[in-house]
């Protein structure tokens with residue numbers, strides 16, 4: 001006998017993975033350059049050159065046993081100190097090394113935080129459109145997942161809808177800015193209003209309602225758009241960060257959870273995060289990558305090629321008549337599906353080997369997502385196909 005929930009998760013591929021696999025199959029038939037795959041958010045800019053140089057230096061200057069051995073479960077102190085120093089230099093945020101737990105990326109960080117907040121009857125809210133994996137992560141922790149109605153067409157946060165969705169069982173709201181899939185960045189004004197609402201609701205229900213800030217795209221913002229560091233706006237914020245996108249290291253699995261000391265229950269929260277991670281088999285994040293982050297956490301991505309892609313695709317689609325949310329960050333565009341049925345539109349696009357993800361799994365039917373971490377050639381060659389489809 002096997003666990004039914006696990007079986008269902010393991011056998012039913014996500015719509016994104018389904019499209020990606022379909023693209024590979026089509027590439028083998030018609031050639032990779034004839035498949036316009038916008039399905040997967042795999043970075044298309046290489047890691048900064050300092051990353052490879054640091055790997056080489058670590059192999060030279062670090063004792064092999066120390067380099068490849070277990071670290072403490074929370075992570076190397078030097079790594080946590082470097083991250084705290086970098087965050088403090090940027091946001092004056094009062095981060096301590098002791099407030100950080102190094103993880104194998106944002107996904108396991110989120111799962112550990114959900115595990116830490118899993119109380120009987122507990123609910124986690126996500127603002128649509130949201131990263132589809134939140135639902136299985138939340139439900140596997142034994143919590144209830146609830147989506148909050150999207151704020152169309154700007155995709156900020158509908159505070160009235162959120163206020164209605166919060167109940168005495170609400171443990172946390174997931175905030176993902178810059179956003180996957182909409183590319184929007186929540187403004188300081190929006191986040192300040194959100195913090196005020198949560199302060200009020202926490203008081204009403206007699207327990208803290210946390211923000212879980214899932215921020216793998218923190219450094220991916222364009223035109224000087226500010227990405228506020230949410231713990232400096234609302235103290236009950238738990239940050240889940242990842243280097244997957246900022247340093248183009250998604251396959252290496254490295255990130256962290258930050259629980260501010262000033263958060264209510266901080267003394268219990270971080271050990272609970274560590275305990276939940278332990279229960280999922282976390283031993284430590286990869287040792288060599290921790291040591292690399294200790295030397296590289298200050299590096300920032302060179303966004304030029306993403307920015308060119310963003311402008312080219314956004315302007316091309318708008319010119320063709322599409323309605324698109326203004327993308328200030330990440331590497332996604334969220335587009336209104338002509339005719340209103342995104343699944344049908346995605347199927348129609350597939351006939352032209354144009355692979356686009358319908359918004360249904362993001363809690364936002366009627367839209368489709370495009371990942372523009374692709375070649376500029378793909379964008380310029382596929383824009384005429386988008387024009388034909390509309």
Ligand code: PLP
Pocket residue numbers: 041104105106107108131176180214216241242243244250255
């Ligand atoms: N959260 C969001 C919004 C994402 O888009 C992703 C990956 O695409 C993740 C979390 C998972 O990131 P990681 O690779 O660090 O586990």
